[in-house]
Structures are given as structure tokens and as C-alpha cells.
Amino acid sequence: MADHYATLKDYRHTLIPDCECSMQMRHDSLESLTANANSTATTTRSWLLPIRVQYRAMGCWREPSIEIQHPEQSSRRQYFEPGSNGERYLELGQHTGISPQGIKLTARDCRFTISGAALGFECPDLSAGPLLIVAPHPDDAELAAFGLYSSLPEQSWILTLTAGESLGSLRKQYLRGLDDKKSVAVHRKGAIRSWDAAHVASLGGVPANQCLMLGYADGTLSTLLEDPKGLFTPYFRRYNVSALPSDTWGGKAQGESNIVDDIRSVLQRVQPATIVMTDPVLDPHRDHRAAALLTWQAIQSASHSPDQLLLYANHFHGTNLFPYGPPDAISALPPPSSKQHEANLPNAFLGAGYYSHPLSQSRCVKS
Secondary structure: OOOOOOOOOOOOOOOOOOEEEEEEEEOOEEEEEEEEEOOOOOOEEEEEEEEEEEEOHHHHOOOOEEEEEOOOOOOEEEEOOOOOEEEEEEEEEEEEOOOOOOOEEEEEOEEEEEOOOEEEEEOOOOOOOOEEEEEOOOOHHHHHHHHHHHHOHHHEEEEEEEOOOOOOOHHHOOOOOOOOOHHHHHHHHHHHHHHHHHHHHHHHOOOHHHEEEEEEOOOOHHHHHHOOEEEEOHHHHOOOOOOOOOOOOOOOOOEEEEHHHHHHHHHHHHOOOEEEEEOOOOOOOHHHHHHHHHHHHHHHHOOOOOOEEEEEOOOEOOEOOOOOOOOOOEOOOOOOOOHHHHOOOOHHHHOOOOOOOOOOHHHHHHO
16 A cells, blocks of 8 residues: 555544643744633643644645744654645643643744644543553554553553454565465464564563463454454464463364453453553554454453553554654644544543653654
């Protein structure tokens, strides 16, 4: 699939902040005017600023950007699509109080105007207990939350639902010509990716016994929504330090279990205060949407309920290039979905919060 940018003119998300602050630009710096807060001035919040961006000159061909300079932090940039001309959200980072203060904004290849009050969202307490990241495939946890779980490695658990072994053709092998039978190549890919799921998190300090692979067949999660009983590959579970109730081995190539039961058993073992999982509204990938709904089914029937849910997206509507800019660039909200993607979803997925996990520039590069 060719790389392509989103063509949506305006990014408009339904958001309900706990604090709003009217802002104006004064000599390239943000200045707060009035604030309306539902909590104390000592609360730490993630802040978004609605803006209208219009590209200029070279911004038609390259990604325009805005530099965000904090008085006590290194400057960072947020990038937009070439030819941007519409409403976007600018990520202002975390600040304690009822308004972000002392921020200087400098545009490159674009101009911008403030189009609404700054939106503040109280940061969740991630130290309250275990944190469970649910990943549809190996690498989803890393793409979405390596910075998060490497900040809290001892309390982080990662549950991967499939080994991501699907292979379109033999030409898609990691090394062309490695295997001459597709079934062998698929198994090898699953073996490699299940190793990744078990070991890559150790680079972030997560203990090996806190990484679990279920090994269900890649591409079947949406089918398992209709009937959660499905096939898994025991071989893909071989790196699990901790056993799962449905484990089978004895030389069998495949086992059968109920994926909701498996997820529920992990929930009851870990008893997470926070669950991080895919957003079925913002992420259009079928397996990712299904992973969220299967996890929700498990939560509903488990004896333990998390205090909070954090949702992530690794695939986006209308583009395969978001987030834009270099690896250390900051990012805000992705292109929104159409309302049809919200149909028949539980209210838990229709929340209107926002959380930005802070990383230093050196940690961004290292991650």
C-alpha cells in the first residue's frame, strides 16, 4: 500500500475536559485569559489547544510544523500534513494548574490561529496498581506504549492475543526464498514474532513473567467476536514463563480454547488498576477493533474491574503516515473516525478524555 496523508480538512473530536482556559497569542507566547476548572489548581493535566492551521509556501510539499517551547523544558515540534488547511489540536504537554503557562509557539511553513479554549484533562494515577497492555499482535504494545511501560516496568504486564503470523505470499517473508512452502513460512513468522513479544519488552525493563502470548490465529479476532471459541498454536506460547489455564502441548499443532476466558484469566491474575488497549473508534484495523471488544467482554465477566481504561490506535483513518514528523516529534489527536465506526459500541469506548504520557527528548530518541 502506497504511503498517503489524510485528506480530511478539519479534525474534530468530541472531547469533555475537566478544565478550559481561554488563550491568546502575545508576542509569540501563549497567554491565559480566563479559566474554568472542575478541580484544584494543584492538579496535573494534559493540555490540547484547538488551532486552525494554514500551510504556506513549502508547506504544500513538506510537513509544516509548530515549535512548542516550554520555559523549563527542551523545545519540541508537532507536524501536520503537507497542504494542511483546517482545524487541528496542538499538544501542549502536561502542566500543573488551571492553565498552561509560558509557552512560546513558532510556526514553520504554516500560519495558525487559536480556534478555541485550551482543553485540560486530569492525568490518571498510573501508580495505583498493575498496568495491563493488551496487544492484538506483537509490536502493537511497543508502537503504542513502549514509553509508558518502560516508565513503569515493574508494574506493567503485556498480553498479546495473536502471533501476527499471517503472510500474504512467500514474497513477504523476512528473507526471500527462506521457505518454499507457505505453511512453513507462516509458522516461522509466528515463531519469530512470538519471540519478539516475549523479549522486546525486556528492553524496557518489563520482567519476562509479565509478558504473555495467547497465540490465537492471526486475522481471526473479528470472527471470535461472534464465537469466542477458537484455535491457537501452543508452539507460539512456548516463551510464556507463566502458564495459562488453557495451555496444551503434548506435540499438538493446535489447541482450542475460549479467548474471552483466556483474557479473563489474565485479568483475574494481574488485577490491573489500568488497562491499556486498542481504541475501536480511532483504529480501523479489524483485529484491533475486535481485540478491544473481546477485552471488554472479559472485563464485564471478570471478578476484577480496572479503575481506568486508556485507549490507543496504531492504524488510522485515511492515512498510514500518522504520526507525522521525525521519531522525537510530538503528536496530538489523529484523524477522527466517521460516526459509523461508533455504532453499537459500549459507552466505555465513547469517552471524551485525553492523556499524553510525558517523555524527555532523550528518552524519545532512546525509545
